[in-house]
Amino acid sequence: MKHWLAAAAIALSSACTRTPPPLTDSALAAMDWPQIEAAARGRTVTFVMWTGDPAINAYIANFLAPRLARQHDIRLRVVPGQADIANQVIAERDAGRSASSLDLLWINGETFFKLRQLQALHGPFTERLPNNRYVRWSDPTIARDFQQPVEGYEMPWGNVQLLLIADRERVSPLPDTPAALADWIHAHPGRFSFDSGFTGLSFLKSLMHAFAESPEALAGPFDEAAYLRLRDRVFDWLRAVRADLWRQGRNFPRDVAQLHQLFAAGEIDFTMSFNDGEVDNKIALGQFPASAEGYALSTGMLRNSHYLGIPAKSRERAAAMVVINELLSPEAQFEKLKPAVWGDGTVLDVERLPAPWPARFAEAAARSRVPSRAALAAIARPEPAPELMIRLEQDFRHAFVEN
Amino acid sequence: MPSSKTERLLLSLFALATGGVVLLALAVAAAGSVGLIGGVDTAFTCAHWRAILSAPTLWLSLAYSAAIAVLSLLPSVALALLIVLAAGARLRRAPLDALLVLPLAFPGVVAALVAVQVLGGAGWLSRFAHAAGLVAGPEQFPALVHDRLGIGVVITHSLMVTPFFVLLIARLSILERLDDLAALGRSLGATSAQALWSIRVPVLLRGLSPVAAVYGAALLASFEVPLLIGAQHPAMIAVEIDRHLRPLDLATRGQGYAMACVYLLLLSTAWWWLSRRTAKF
Structure with missing residues (x-):
């Protein structure tokens, strides 16, 4: 049947x-x-x-x-x-x-x-x-x-490596730590967001690495305790900046294409990409402003x-x-x-x-x-286990998209 | 004239192509909702039904979809009535006749992209508002797309639907000979307002109701426009079902099938109830 x-x-x-x-x-x-x-x-x-x-x-x-x-x-x-x-x-x-x-x-x-x-x-x-x-x-x-x-x-x-992309005509200096990024977001309400799809969740995973005790904190099989500890730190950071995110953090672009669209239209000053070569490519194609620049948080980004x-x-x-x-x-x-x-x-x-x-x-x-691949490799962080992505997507949706 | 045998065959084919497809979709959704198909493992389970019936997502999405459908439909019908009653025969002359048909050629995807260009934070309206000194930047412009109230979705739906109803009402006016009826009413002593509210509007609404109900159902299941310019939460039912059918966690995919079942059953029940009412009427 x-x-x-x-x-x-x-x-x-x-x-x-x-x-x-x-x-x-x-x-x-x-x-x-x-x-x-x-x-x-x-x-x-x-x-x-x-x-x-x-x-x-x-x-x-x-x-x-x-x-x-x-x-x-x-x-x-x-x-x-x-x-x-x-x-x-x-x-x-x-x-x-x-x-x-x-x-x-x-x-x-x-x-x-x-x-x-x-x-x-x-x-x-x-x-x-x-x-x-x-x-x-x-x-x-x-x-x-x-x-x-x-x-x-x-x-x-x-x-490839995950990068933040900023419009240098509006963002200077580049905020390269979570704390500096939070300060920038507070100073420029409504001008930062991330998508709730693959790329945005990868940004959150990079923040988990940033708040971790060591680069190995998320290595190996899925660890519930480590996940919850680091998730809470990232969510605390998000709650602190939420009111100053695009749409007061009540709505998020559905995917990175929508995020790129907002950036290209000048509605926000940041986008992100899980292809460190995309900035030059999109500028060459005329889809991003020539002032766009890719960079990584010094606390590490996923590769x-x-x-x-x-x-x-x-x-x-x-x-x-x-x-x-x-x-x-x-x-x-x-x-x-x-x-x-x-x-x-x-x-x-x-x-x-x-x-x-x-x-x-x-x-x-x-x-x-964008920085050289060698420079980015020094702060590259590995992907955590796939179960973490599943949990993070569910928890982020419950805590921020639906509330 | 087709023979009764040919007629029966044609009717059977029609029933198969309409009801048969719905029944097949329902059967597939039902099988998926209890874990018989569509998941990593195939074993009978009621977990998907328990999950969607106990969470608010499905009910919120259904209510939100109904609200968006009604809010898109009613102003469209009212505006179309107003246009036909005000413009009358001028609608059949160039270039109005061509302009009316033009929006009907736009697929939902294109309409949604145009809506972003016009209504978005960095769109034309926002730029006009900025030029007029009303807002300092895109972040101050009210959210008209990707908004939880669904303003952009309603506006886009309405702009897509209104021309259709204008054409329909204009055609109905001719078929029902409304000008003659109104003239007759006035010759029997009715005022212009009475001719409008007691003759024209009731006749048109009676003719419009079945089509409006079908269009309402189509708007209820709208996918492209709310996907591209709607908020993520609440989401219209087709978008919500689609999201549940593509989960990161394959083990929860049956929830999407269960949602599709509920939606199909509710829509079928509403259709059956409406057909009975129409038959009585």
Whole structure:
């Protein structure tokens, strides 16, 4: 009965699914890389990604897709819905489908956590990709996703840090501690806010780090006592500034896109981004004022990675692996590092790349409106366990959005 | 003339495409609400129902949605009546006829984005107010979008709905031959005010009621406009259901299905009650 209901519910979305001959796990495991590349030729890979940024969409459409077609005879089909990946996987599972309509997933922490709960990811596969040898696995913000070991079930794609972005024509000096930020907010009522979505909650998690006794306070599995202690400190800070936030802290932008919109319109003087390259990118695109500048609180800001995963039931696992390997190539990583293209931090250990890549990466990484990645790395804080995000979202909503 | 067999087939297809879809949606929502589909684990549970029935969120959202729907609908109908009664046949002449149709072509997303540009803290109205020396900055301009009172949502809905009712009322006036009826009333001794309130308005309202009820239901379930320019709390019911169906914690997803069940059942009951009343009338 439940299979029938779910099948009916997703009938529309699955109506156009192709049915290529399935490649069994054992057959895929027995293949070497050239055989995987051969099996990938002529295939179409359905890539579920966040399509909310025209710059990222352009990178995929204008750089990646033609490259895949030219070099591997793979057709890339992009579908939006990154936030709905887990829901779609559940719908397919409930429908009893033997094959997924998705082949490649843009995921990170919370989605990885959900998909691992659902045992919906193919893997381990990362070590089979030739470009895996260049990945900076020694970086804990790459090797662990929201404190969860990656264990070969997702491949890092980009590495980024949370930044505050201020309009320097209106904000000087930059308040770089929670106390200084509170003073600025009191002195400029209605000109600061944060969203209640992923980025805003990441800002609150950075404040938890700022109020923690040590950078390791939130490391490891979810710790209820540590969470409650640090949550209360952050909420005390928020209550103290609430009346002087945008809309008196009674309403918050729903997501970072709304926050950016308020900033670009001049309604507030701060926004934030979980991509430290976004400031230069948005200025280049004319979406942020030239006076925008990104910076980190000296008490530390979160750094994390976004990843690529393959659904366990994808019929195109071989082709998806080839696409991921291509996305890890120095050429693809270099292209998306350029501020004018995307400004997304690389996950490669550039020093291990053959010449002339190290020099080229160093040159492309230069930014004008944000500190260097090396400077930011010194105050980077790791993501806490995913359960903390779930609790923080519920508690913040109850304490501030609904009250 | 279609045969009775063809007629039955067409009616069955229509029933399947309307009632069938609703019943299917209800069945899916019911299964999800008790944990049979849609969660991490699939085991029967009443926890989702207990959670949504005991918390104020669902009831607040339903009441808020009803209030926004009524507040959007009533002024729109009243304004449309006023426009038709005041403008009369001039509405059928260019460029008014084209201008009236224009807002109907705007999807909700576009209307919401325009509302931000006009009503937002840094929008046109705010800039005019600043230029006129009424406010010192965006933070002093009253909250007309993303506001808990739903002012921006009501204004945007009304601007989208009013042209539709203007067209409908203008058409009804012709079909019901209101000018002739009013003239007849006056020839029998009615004053202009009596012709208006005892002839024109009652006839129009009787013709409008079923359409207004359907439009009210559509406004009750409005999604794009409140999502883009409404407050997060309280939220209209479609936005609230959507939020509950995309939780960070997958274990609570059944609450979204339970909310959808309650909403579908309430709407179906209201529809059944209204159809009975209309039939009696």
